[in-house]
Amino acid sequence: MSKLIDAALGIHPTALALGARRLEVLAANMANADTPGYKARDVDFRSALREAAGARLERTHERHLPGHASAADTLKYRVPNQPALDGNTVDAELEQTAFAEAAVRYQASLDFLASRIDGLRKALRGE
Amino acid sequence: MSLFRIFDIAGSALSAQSTRLNTVASNIANADVASPTAEGVYRSRQPVFAALLRGERGAAQDRLPGVQVLGIVETDRPPRVEHIPGHPLADENGYVYFPGISTVEEMANMISASRSYQNNVEVASTVKQLMLRTLQLGQR
Numbered sequence: 532m533s534k535l536i537d538a539a540l541g542i543h544p545t546a547l548a549l550g551a552r553r554l555e556v557l558a559a560n561m562a563n564a565d566t567p568g569y570k571a572r573d574v575d576f577r578s579a580l581r582e583a584a585g586a587r588l589e590r591t592h593e594r595h596l597p598g599h600a601s602a603a604d605t606l607k608y609r610v611p612n613q614p615a616l617d618g619n620t621v622d623a624e625l626e627q628t629a630f631a632e633a634a635v636r637y638q639a640s641l642d643f644l645a646s647r648i649d650g651l652r653k654a655l656r657g658e
Numbered sequence: 659m660s661l662f663r664i665f666d667i668a669g670s671a672l673s674a675q676s677t678r679l680n681t682v683a684s685n686i687a688n689a690d691v692a693s694p695t696a697e698g699v700y701r702s703r704q705p706v707f708a709a710l711l712r713g714e715r716g717a718a719q720d721r722l723p724g725v726q727v728l729g730i731v732e733t734d735r736p737p738r739v740e741h742i743p744g745h746p747l748a749d750e751n752g753y754v755y756f757p758g759i760s761t762v763e764e765m766a767n768m769i770s771a772s773r774s775y776q777n778n779v780e781v782a783s784t785v786k787q788l789m790l791r792t793l794q795l796g797q798r
Binding site: 547548551552554555556557558559561562563564565566567568569623627630634637638641644645648 | 660661663664667668670671674675678707708709722723724725770771773774777778780781784785788791792795796
């Protein structure tokens, strides 16, 4: 049953979790906009999502350990446009726009999920 | 829910930036405080920021740091010396010592700190909205 629901929800729960992770990374970048030597990082969303969605380990025996794909935690350093003299590579404007984009994507995932849940509910009620 | 940690991160940044605003306020307020000796003059204070890694699991490069204020240092910029013989705080040669504080520098520092503060407030409020919407997921 839960596998069925998982299939019905599609990729959106994974995308939501990744989106939350990306928001966190960008928030850390912005928090450290004035920290000497801090290097800005970001999640490569496309490849992280592909890995997180595809790298699910199937178990052939119930006593096998469930595998966790930790590929979602591959953070990449940003290539700085204009690094500061103190070694900080956070570009506040760039991070702001990236954060806004990530927030919108997160909302989109939420909306997709909500409509999928709505569809499931309708199917269950048989209206 | 990993979004909760953003509040820690943004909160640490808010606290660090408000420390910076405090030192700027202190520096500007004391920019014209006279002293009879070069040693006793007020020195401008500057906070030192560093990334703060909390004790969480995972490899070090995957952890997301907040900000901490390592300490507040006093700069060793030489004081401004003025010859005002009638000044009540003048030394025997008629010199008065003022802090070597550049008000323009401090104002720029203040604007930078307040912009960073605003950025982090924005982050926290956006994340709060997203979390509330996530909590409402599936309710109708």
